[in-house]
Amino acid sequence: MRLGSLIGTNSETAITGFAIDHRKVARGCVFGAFQGATVNGEDFIADAVANGAVAVVARPEARVEGAVHIAAEEPRRRFARLAAQFYGPFPQTTVAITGTNGKTSTAELTRQLWQLAGHPSASIGTLGVTTAQGQVSTGLTTPDIVTFLSNMAGLEREGVTHASFEASSHGLAQYRTEGLPVSAAAFTNLSRDHLDYHETMEAYFAAKLRLFTEVVDARGSVVVWADDARSADVAAAARARGLDVLSVGAAGETLRLLDREPTHLGQTLAVEAAGRTYTVKLPLIGAYQAANGLVAAGLVIATGADVAGTLANLARVVPVRGRLERVALSKAGAPIYVDYAHTSDAIAAACDALRPHTSGRLHIVFGAGGDRDRGKRVPMGQVAEEKADCLYLTDDNPRSEDPAAIRAEILKGAPNAQEIGDRRAAIAAAVAAAAAEDVVLIAGKGHEQGQIVADRVLPFDDVAVAREVAA
Numbered sequence: 001m002r003l004g005s006l007i008g009t010n011s012e013t014a015i016t017g018f019a020i021d022h023r024k025v026a027r028g029c030v031f032g033a034f035q036g037a038t039v040n041g042e043d044f045i046a047d048a049v050a051n052g053a054v055a056v057v058a059r060p061e062a063r064v065e066g067a068v069h070i071a072a073e074e075p076r077r078r079f080a081r082l083a084a085q086f087y088g089p090f091p092q093t094t095v096a097i098t099g100t101n102g103k104t105s106t107a108e109l110t111r112q113l114w115q116l117a118g119h120p121s122a123s124i125g126t127l128g129v130t131t132a133q134g135q136v137s138t139g140l141t142t143p144d145i146v147t148f149l150s151n152m153a154g155l156e157r158e159g160v161t162h163a164s165f166e167a168s169s170h171g172l173a174q175y176r177t178e179g180l181p182v183s184a185a186a187f188t189n190l191s192r193d194h195l196d197y198h199e200t201m202e203a204y205f206a207a208k209l210r211l212f213t214e215v216v217d218a219r220g221s222v223v224v225w226a227d228d229a230r231s232a233d234v235a236a237a238a239r240a241r242g243l244d245v246l247s248v249g250a251a252g253e254t255l256r257l258l259d260r261e262p263t264h265l266g267q268t269l270a271v272e273a274a275g276r277t278y279t280v281k282l283p284l285i286g287a288y289q290a291a292n293g294l295v296a297a298g299l300v301i302a303t304g305a306d307v308a309g310t311l312a313n314l315a316r317v318v319p320v321r322g323r324l325e326r327v328a329l330s331k332a333g334a335p336i337y338v339d340y341a342h343t344s345d346a347i348a349a350a351c352d353a354l355r356p357h358t359s360g361r362l363h364i365v366f367g368a369g370g371d372r373d374r375g376k377r378v379p380m381g382q383v384a385e386e387k388a389d390c391l392y393l394t395d396d397n398p399r400s401e402d403p404a405a406i407r408a409e410i411l412k413g414a415p416n417a418q419e420i421g422d423r424r425a426a427i428a429a430a431v432a433a434a435a436a437e438d439v440v441l442i443a444g445k446g447h448e449q450g451q452i453v454a455d456r457v458l459p460f461d462d463v464a465v466a467r468e469v470a471a
């Protein structure tokens with residue numbers, strides 16, 4: 001591709017790629033110089049040019065010498081749009097999901113429902129890039145823009161026609177998922193998280209709202225989980241742009257959840273759509289998984305599938321990794337579940353999901369991440385104390401923080417918790433204490449494969465450890 005065709009000039013300079021890190025610039029690249037949370041990318045413009053950058057997307061006031069300055073007030077957005085022209089084509093149908101909890105689950109269930117309807121499908125999010133053939137981890141929920149667009153283009157080359165992706169608030173604030181056409185976008189819910197980065201709930205919500213006001217196509221659709229306090233705001237913002245809004249949930253109009261009955265390993269839902277009532281046998285437990293399943297169905301319907309077939313396919317989905325995953329039975333016979341709950345709302349949702357599945361006590365192993373929103377720690381403790389019977393307070397990715405100090409903060413909300421810093425020992429204690437009629441919930445790490453302590457990632461997998469201590 002020629003630079004001129006990208007930016008509407010007569011430049012014949014060949015473009016070989018895009019980079020946002022000057023260390024990844026090769027000859028012929030377009031460099032994006034962004035002001036970041038830790039450093040200012042504009043400080044690396046000269047080095048990027050020395051490495052071969054032929055154009056630099058940067059604010060008008062940035063100094064660019066020896067390369068074309070593509071000036072933009074919001075360089076991240078301009079860069080995304082240019083890079084998308086270079087990397088495309090993309091899968092013909094892409095949808096995005098945002099919300100505090102449920103993005104990964106909804107993205108993955110959307111992929112499964114499309115696949116069951118016969119479309120080669122993929123999802124991109126916390127679990128990495130998932131296709132019918134397998135999963136590849138990317139490290140972040142929303143990868144950087146270059147990785148995101150090249151992954152999407154790679155999927156298209158492999159024949160993927162439908163892709164769902166998770167739009168985290170960090171990703172939205174940093175324009176990490178822009179540029180490609182987005183046919184539909186979904187909102188799951190909003191509760192406290194990430195205030196270390198966004199500072200206020202309003203700024204956090206505003207970051208998420210941009211998915212609906214700017215990112216989704218002007219002729220696209222929006223799916224909202226109607227039973228959240230912020231859903232009306234999302235729907236109003238979407239309608240103000242003339243977008244089609246599908247609402248799902250007990251208060252939903254497109255898919256109205258009339259009833260939900262837990263069964264041994266799943267639940268039966270009564271769902272009303274266009275005047276008809278459907279019975280859906282969902283093989284996943286918990287109100288929160290029903291919510292994610294219905295939002296996923298909403299996205300699949302919004303992108304052209306029929307209602308009856310989509311709801312019928314919900315009976316055929318498989319569990320999402322690390323989300324209420326039933327991983328073992330203890331020697332006493334107590335089921336052990338691994339879940340990714342790492343906010344107070346998610347802990348409540350996971351406990352509520354398991355409560356109907358025990359006639360005995362609910363044991364919870366949990367902690368909170370270091371270098372992340374500190375204000376969520378006390379509420380996480382309080383909710384665990386309120387919703388579970390036996391609490392084992394342990395470490396969950398302390399990162400650069402003192403793990404004992406993190407636990408001390410959570411303990412303020414959960415004074416009755418047993419403090420066992422070593423995560424394996426905490427899981428072992430919970431499993432050993434559980435009686436046959438009890439349930440054990442190991443919360444916070446889900447699919448994760450490591451415990452991040454200081455700057456080291458020590459191998460750790462809740463699922464494997466649960467199986468080992470139960471054996």
Ligand SMILES: CC(=O)N[C@H]1[C@@H](OP(=O)(O)OP(=O)(O)OC[C@H]2O[C@@H](n3ccc(=O)[nH]c3=O)[C@H](O)[C@@H]2O)O[C@H](CO)[C@@H](O)[C@@H]1O[C@H](C)C(=O)N[C@@H](C)C(=O)N[C@H](CCC(=O)O)C(=O)O
Nearest residue numbers: 020021022034036037038039041044140141142144168170
């Ligand atoms: C706080 C945050 O989100 N940081 C992310 C962000 O950094 P940033 O734009 O602020 O970048 P910066 O480090 O200040 O650097 C500014 C610019 O200079 C460039 N640079 C920097 C150094 C250099 O030598 N040369 C150079 O060119 C950088 O590439 C960057 O473009 O952009 C980087 C590249 O895309 C990300 O790697 C980095 O994620 C860090 C590692 C991170 O931990 N992010 C977490 C908090 C995150 O994003 N999490 C959400 C999860 C949310 C959820 O699931 O709930 C996610 O989407 O994964």
Ligand SMILES: Nc1ncnc2c1ncn2[C@@H]1O[C@H](COP(=O)(O)OP(=O)(O)OP(=O)(O)O)[C@@H](O)[C@H]1O
Nearest residue numbers: 100101102103104105126288339340341346349350
């Ligand atoms: N719809 C929901 N309502 C409330 N809690 C939920 C919902 N969906 C998921 N959760 C809780 O949040 C946890 C994480 O779910 P999931 O990974 O799908 O969310 P996410 O939004 O992708 O999270 P992250 O921001 O960490 O990527 C689950 O394990 C569960 O405890």
Ligand SMILES: N[C@H](CCC[C@H](N)C(=O)O)C(=O)O
Nearest residue numbers: 342368369372396397444445
């Ligand atoms: N995407 C989330 C993951 C948190 C998972 C938990 N295990 C932790 O490390 O806090 C975040 O970055 O906040």
Ligand SMILES: [Mg+2]
Nearest residue numbers: 103104126141
């Ligand atoms: Mg996720």
